[in-house]
Amino acid sequence: MIIDAHTHIGNSFWGQFSPEYLLDITGDDIDILICSNLEGIDSYTGKDEIKCNLEMLNASKKYPKIKPLAICEVDRTENADKIRKLLSEHSEFVGLKFHPEFTKLAADSDKYDDYLKAAREFKKPCLYHSGHIKSRFSSPELIYKKAKQFPEVPVILGHLSTTTRECHERAIEIMVESIENETATLYADVSWVGVEDSIMLIEKLKNTKCGDFTNRILWASDVPVGEFNQKRELYLKNLAEFQTGIYEHFKDKELLNNLMYGNAAKLFRLG
């Protein structure tokens, strides 16, 4: 069983991605795809928050292995009322998705508060794009600041802060701090991270002062965003490299299974 905890559909800045295209790349090797509609992030499409999410919902009804996240257009709405209505009417949504970098709305802005309140009310995790440590919109620091205001809400640092080793190190430090001081409930997905830095993340969370917190780590790819995610062979190669690399380093089947699906299944409450 494998869950890809960060995937997308939608026609946007990043490309033209139908649900069928996503399923062609991931194929039978992946059992569940946690997915959001990029059309709600890329404001050039200007598509309404609910319209995007209903399209996402329809795709998930047509292809049940796709589990929808509700995209949040925090930069373009007054509050989270529409998302609240959506979540109350459609229990299929397993979480919320935010992209502070592309929407140019700093992750610590008060505008997110009502959305995080909705996430708390409906007990849904929030997946954030987390960017470079110096980003004034999506640095893990800014996301952490907001996550501390809503400690009950699981907040996922998507990509564990993008780009360099330095960024990954800082994001890991923040995660460890949040665990040891019990200030927030941070998770991370390893899309764009690479095996070596994923091992560093696992080592650090395995050995916090409060014990093993590797349950906070999710395998993910961000497919079909990025060239390496647009060819089935490359996608499978990266998946296999991750599985082999982690297993060879830790020699722990249970840990690997939890990273590949157990942790995500629990977090998103998948049967």
Ligand SMILES: [Zn+2]
């Ligand atoms: Zn994403």
